[in-house]
Amino acid sequence: MIRFASTYSTKQTYRMGTIVLYPAPAMGHLISMVELGKLILKHHPSCSIIVLNLTNSHKSGSIVSYISHVTETIPAIKFHHLPKIPLDLESYSSSEAIIFDLIGRSINNVADVLRCIEPTALIIDLFCTSAMSAAANLNIPVYYFITSGACCLVKILYFPTLDRDYPGSFKDMNRLVYSPGMPPIPSADMPGPVLQRNSTDYSDFLQLANLLPKSSGIIVNTFDSLEPKPIRAITDGLCVKDQATPPLYCVGPLLADSYNETHECLNWLDLQPKQSVVYLSFGSECMFSIDQLHEIAKGLEMSGQRFLWVIRSPPTVKRGELFVPPDVVDLNQLLPDGFIERTNDRGFVVKKWAPQVAVLSHESVGGFVTHCGWNSVLEATRAGVPMLAWPLYAEQKLNKIVMVKEMKVALPIDAKDGKVAAEEVEKRVRQLMESEEGNIVREFVKARKDDAARAMSEGGSSRVALAKLVESWQTTRHL
CATH class of the missing domain: 3.40.50.2000 (Glycogen Phosphorylase B;)
Structure with a gap:
């Protein structure tokens, strides 16, 4: 019954x-x-x-x-x-x-x-x-x-x-x-x-x-x-x-709407110039290796760009092909020595979670490094934020190709042997935030933002x- x-x-x-x-x-x-x-x-x-x-x-x-x-x-x-x-x-x-x-x-x-x-x-x-x-x-x-x-x-x-x-x-x-x-x-x-x-x-x-x-x-x-x-x-x-x-x-x-969410990263964004911050977040399932986290950190530091980065710990327990992260995120163990101190004037690192809809809607955010999950793609599109496409699993590689070649709302990040080097992170972040290619993508995604509202x-x-x-x-x- x-x-x-x-x-x-x-x-x-x-x-x-x-x-x-x-x-x-x-x-x-x-x-x-x-x-x-x-x-x-x-x-x-x-x-x-x-x-x-x-x-x-x-x-x-x-x-x-x-x-x-x-x-x-x-x-x-x-x-x-x-x-x-x-x-x-x-x-x-x-x-x-x-x-x-x-x-x-x-x-x-x-x-x-x-x-x-x-x-x-x-x-x-x-x-x-x-x-x-x-x-x-x-x-x-x-x-x-x-x-x-x-x-x-x-x-x-x-x-x-x-x-x-x-x-x-x-x-x-x-x-x-x-x-x-x-x-x-x-x-x-x-x-x-x-x-x-x-x-x-x-x-x-x-x-x-x-x-x-x-x-x-x-x-x-x-x-x-x-x-x-x-x-x-x-x-x-x-x-x-x-x-x-x-x-x-x-x-x-x-x-989902932001529901007047509060988070310390939003207070930090309030202090940044308009469209100056690149936001990095890779969904609830992503757990990069420490080596990959170090490459991202080095690339961000070399880029000279302002950034807001959401980090989850790499897995510590393996169950078949399933990975389980620890409950506590220790940034000192995950990032290069001195990284947070050296980038303190232009970067903000968040542990595990940030209110993504509110972040993408903030006027200080000018770019988004995303894993190409469809919810994230739509959230960025609705907010008019151009993307760097870094797919990780499921249908995300397919999404990346369409985002770059058909929708034209993203630039690609290229991996070699499953890893993205610091130099690629630096190059693509600069391209998104400073170059004419980035401006073209920005105009396309703003047009789709208007289309989404009309739809x-x-x-x-x-x-x-x-x-x-x-x-x-x-x-x-x-x-």
Whole structure:
């Protein structure tokens, strides 16, 4: 028997108009899904939103804190916590393998919840494909929510064709991979989970790619003018063979607000000249080696630029391919001797976390060195901040190519043998902040900032797409 939180207790409370959101148990995916829920409620307050949460994420601490914050500030969004599934983390080869297995083993629990709630629609993360069968048995329409961009969606929809046309493992091919609406991608830059053909991640993503076109629609956290070519390729039906492509709804950019956050780094930014600071942050999953941290530090020092740098400790414990950092960040052990003292007049180093939306929105920030995670790309774009693209994992190498060659909102940082040298850091930071190339990128990203505002305004493309999405639920409800 399912027991709901006290905030909702009966099926009658959530008849028609209830939308269930099912994110992957990772912070970036959860935040994007919650922002989608907030957008729906803002423009269609008669809807009810319930978010399914897998309670035993292997990185649950920050997720629990975030859910608590949402519950306090947006009580209209309800969370249902699915039962914990026992996992032996050391037996998995990747984070993606953990998430796919955790979600797959939760399918009966999800079915029980859906049976009790009887929602109008189920919106699932890419990793939550196993929930499609449970929804189909209950005649509940399923929509996918893509937390990455349309460029990533092209690769997923076209993946069965790539699987057929490119035998072998992408990591070993040393050739270009072609997909509709996309620049050619070096095979080694394909998304991490599909690089090795005989891996479980590869087979999981192939299954996902075959099931995705069977959904009732695909929602993407992007906007029309940011990715016109991949969006056109999808809507023209060029990415899916032998069947229709589901309706596409580009409703972004969906991003968390800063909520008047306070942090000492913001006080420091207040004292810096306009657009003079380069901000470096590499997402919640990045843990550079000490050698790489030293190269970044040397490059920043040689560049002479003002900087705000968020640092996380390198891993100290290895579980399979999963790395766990220490709780305490000791900058004296991570950075070159005397670095902080020598750069004290123009640099600020932050341990573990900074309020990124507020930082990027600050007038003192003139550039962003990013790992190319899609949330970070959208946050910088919405703030009009040009980027240096330093991809690390997942689909980020793909994002980098599109950011540099198609969107033109970033300059590349080049790694050799997986490492970026201090000289490359110095060169690219100077280029972004001082050169004509940097100015060109700055103008492109400012134009996209204006486009993002228009897309989310009354009559804008993302607002129109949201209205069509809600209309599709109303049509389904009356069938």
